[in-house]
Amino acid sequence: MAQEDSTHLRPSLIKHGGLQKFIDSGKTLSVTVSPRDDSIAVYATSNSHARPSSNSSAEYHPIYMAIPHLPPSGERRTFLTDTSVIFAAAQNLVRVAREESVQIPDTVDGIKAMTKLALDYVNHCKECCIYAAQETARRESLQFDADHYRKLYTCFSLFMVLYMPEGGFEDAPVGDELMDWLNTHYIEPSTEDGDRLSSLDRPWEDETFWHYLTRATLRGLSRASAFFLGVLSQHPSPNLQHLSQRLIPLLTNHPRLHQFAAERDFAVASRRWKDKVKSLRLELDRVPEEDREDGFENWWERFSDIVSILEGRGDSVKRIVSELGGDWKEVCAVWSVFVDTRIRRSDLPDLVEDLLDELPPDPTNLEDVIHSSLFLGRPTQALSQAAELDIWLAAHLVDIMESLQLIDVEPDDSEHSIRDHYILSYAEYMRSDPSLWRLTVDYMSSCSEIGKAMADQVLMHVPLRLHRPKGAHEGETEIAQIHAGQLAGVLKEVIATCFEYKREEVRRMICRIAAQTFMQEKEYGLAVSYCASAEDWPGLGRVVDRVLEDYITEGPETFARLVANMSPVLHSLRAAPGAHGVFLHRLMFAVRFAEFHQRRMMGDLQEAAFDLVAMFREDLAPRSWWAVILSDAVELLQHSQSMLFTNNDAVLFLHKLQEIDMRCAQGAQDDYLAILARTMKGAGEKQIFQRLQVIRLVLARYTARCGVIGVGGRTTQGTVY
Incomplete structure (x- = not known):
């Protein structure tokens, strides 16, 4: 077992060198899994195959509680619950498509709807990142910091850029979108550097000036570039003054795809623009060698780098980006804007594969590794890496990927599809917080029959909280709410969930569990109602037996009060088909017997006498009574x-x-x-x-x-x- 998969018990259950002694004591380690969440209990117990030592009973061994996942709290729980609403909408979209026998990728409306939902995921990642970065959030104990949500934001948004293009742009050049994504998530040059340089009288004398201007050019920030090129009109070199003025219109008039109605017009404009860049290169090359220095910097080389970028020289782009501290992602975006302006999404894997040979991703940076897999067109590999970063990311990416037919939908040897594997892994993570049982069931139920069976187990182990706490007033309990006609709280949610996912057997089991609890609490009307709902007729008989037992032990007054709520249920049962006659008959006797005592105690003796006679004439009374x-x-x-x-x-x-x-x-x-x-x-x-x-x-x-x-x-x- 790998070290990261190990659990170390503290204090040590077995001291160093004491393993043989522990074995000789006739004990072994046992593990018990909690049915309520994913926690486990580790403890020492007797080994049935070994003979325990004589003093083993006097030994004390602690019980260790372990949990594979840290339960979500604070901002994390809010993030999970908010995004679950989007997941539910996505499942509804898939369900409707299946009912109509259509595939989401084959319909314009389907693609638009799924794109909208994916954008909702991206926006939630962004909002949580912003919140976690705020000062108020920093004063809290955050489970995940702003940088973690930033990584989710970059990965999900890149997935959208590469795999969910806007309608009609599936086969269009991708350069503008890649550059927008890069500028959104990896801001360079910084605003602070720009503000500082703009406050200087002679900014070209600052060592960061040309770096800033070059980076602004690379990123297509034409306004910032034009501003600082305009500042060079005060530069002591007349050649640089002239060339900078010539460069400004080239940057501000750089053709971009979104400015044209047709790609052909964009291509024509790009060729004409490149001709103007060539003309500028000729002027730059005519500058004498002795005029290329200004005493602080070889301005000509720096200016030449900028022109090389506009010319689309690939080797120069790689070198310049590397010198500025950029990586392969920046080279890819710049390449698609300046080097090959007509590059499409389908061309990116080949381009990125070549770039990664020279500028490989950081293997210790999961964010960078996920980006590379997405660029290389390897969604399955990206999912595996996303699960290491955050199982939330893998689960919600795989859900959309399957809808878009980007991954295989067939089950593997484990009888799970790729989607089910990550969705169920995410649901298991949420089980660490029992209060998230509703979300856990939603995600499990969206999977195959194995997932639905797992959801059944979660539903059957949800604490219903039907017992009245000691010292609680009647109005403070959930039972009191139910008496008031409000089937509130967990029980209502669990039953509603069973109806939603058509888990009838589970619903009946839960109703039987609830009936047993109500019977223990002497809420016999509710106990009978839930027995009937579960069609648990033997259980109904046990409730009646318990009621009659109360008559024997506590007397007629208590008996009549406890049975008071059973009469309405009896009327509905008598009208319902399928009720088991024997047990219904016993219930009728208990209710009639209670009504007899209630009327007797209230002084309505004539009606009480009618009840007593009716129990014999209608053959309701068992012989034992x-x-x-x-x-x-x-x-x-x-x-x-x-x-x-x-x-x-x-x-x-x-x-x-x-x-x-x-x-x-x-x-x-x-x-x-x-x-x-x-x-x-x-x-x-x-x-x-x-x-x-x-x-x-x-x-x-x-x-x-x-x-x-x-x-x-x-x-x-x-x-x-």
């Missing part, structure tokens, strides 16, 4: 002011009680009396049967009252109810 329901009915049966049940109701209760007695006599006491025993808080068998006798006695008295009074409730068609 019959005894409990009959026990709860005693209070209503003994009500002295009104007859709440009909005679038939009382007979129904007696039939249920008789079945309980008969089944218990046959040995099925656990099936019929276990829950009643638990509600009676540890009562013995004797007390339980005494309770059944009480129920029987109350029912007998109620039946007798019905017979004496002759009504026992409402009378319809001569029948007593």
Whole structure:
């Protein structure tokens, strides 16, 4: 393993020379990967193939937490989130193109749209570079400095210049665009030098004067060149005065492609301009040798260098740029403006390859290496180098490259395409910050099925934060927001993301996880709702069991309050197709049983009596709860002011009680009396049967009252109810 790929544990887990002792102790190193982010835990554990030493249990070994990427923070996180919006727009553009069965490079609108998005990337790099360079930003702790974003800016903008020309200029001369790019990103000569020289009375006596004038000429800065050539009208040499005045119109009238409607007109103007430069060379060569010095500089040689540039002498351009401290990029731009004015993008690889033989790129400067690969027409190689500089750059370049068909789209031996490789690497980098899970999923989901499967795992491990913190008020929790009708926070985002990317199985799994959490928090209405959304009918049954358990352990008041939010969910479930009948039936019982107790506690005894009878008549009540329901009915049966049940109701209760007695006599006491025993808080068998006798006695008295009074409730068609 290369040294840069190694992780050094501090303090050392194994002391120097102690490896054999560590092995003999029966331990080995283990690694556990976090499901939440890309961190890992390294620790010592027992080796199943070794026999641990007798004192190994007393040894202490620390757990080391390591992470392959530094999580993005501050300006970096802002940069990632802002550019993710552009990425999403690019994916939408690609999706629409696929739906219409067209290729982006084949449509003018597609190219324009993708160029606009690429320009947005460039502008974000520029803005972040400017921000990081500001004094306020320098006072902050920046994760990446201004120079880093400047490199992203230069690389992405060069990619646009070379591979995304403006419509109609694909096969046009590229010189002007290269020079504009060079002047934008590598400003020479400096404004400070120009200001300082312009403040001098005799600037030609300054040692930087001719360097400044030559560099301004190389870069096509005709205004600056014309200004300082005008200053030479005060030079003591009449020859230089005359020649400088002759040179000014040549520089200011230098033909540039953007000034002409047709390339042919540009070529004609360039030839005529070159003829004027030749005429100036003839005049320059006629200057006597003794007049070529001014006591400070051999002005003739310096002036000759400038004329050589205008003449387009390649060897002179290379020499002059090198003497001024320039590199191959500057030679390439100057070459395409002065030496070969009709050079096209397709010609650049051959030109640059020749230039790099004499002026090779700096191998320690990734920015320069990436530039050379882009100029040489090697996008795949440029991506590999861009990933070393910043995986963000590689991921967003490769996305555009594939859209423009600049790289191979077929998967390699790893079953990943080039695009997927860099996009997934970037997504793995973002996993170092769990708060960026949404962006991580967006990028992973834009890849093949492997990427989508990785996104599924990210979604399933997003912390939902549904547990109510200790000491928190109800209004401060996400659960309270959900009760208020605002499915807010992480859960809403995760489910929305599953819908967006059609990850139905993942959505159901997350709903099951949420339902379990809500059940733990005793938010049974939400638990039922999410079980139904996940179509987890066994889970729904577990929620009902938990609700009924609360009745046993906490009593009817708490039970009724906890089940209050389940009723609306029940109505929607009964109307929805596909609900599992058995579990829905149990839910209906729990809700009806809770409504019975709620009405009883509120004093609405008649409606409570209707609920109690309905649980038997509609066969909602499980047999294990019959005894409990009959026990709860005693209070209503003994009500002295009104007859709440009909005679038939009382007979129904007696039939249920008789079945309980008969089944218990046959040995099925656990099936019929276990829950009643638990509600009676540890009562013995004797007390339980005494309770059944009480129920029987109350029912007998109620039946007798019905017979004496002759009504026992409402009378319809001569029948007593």
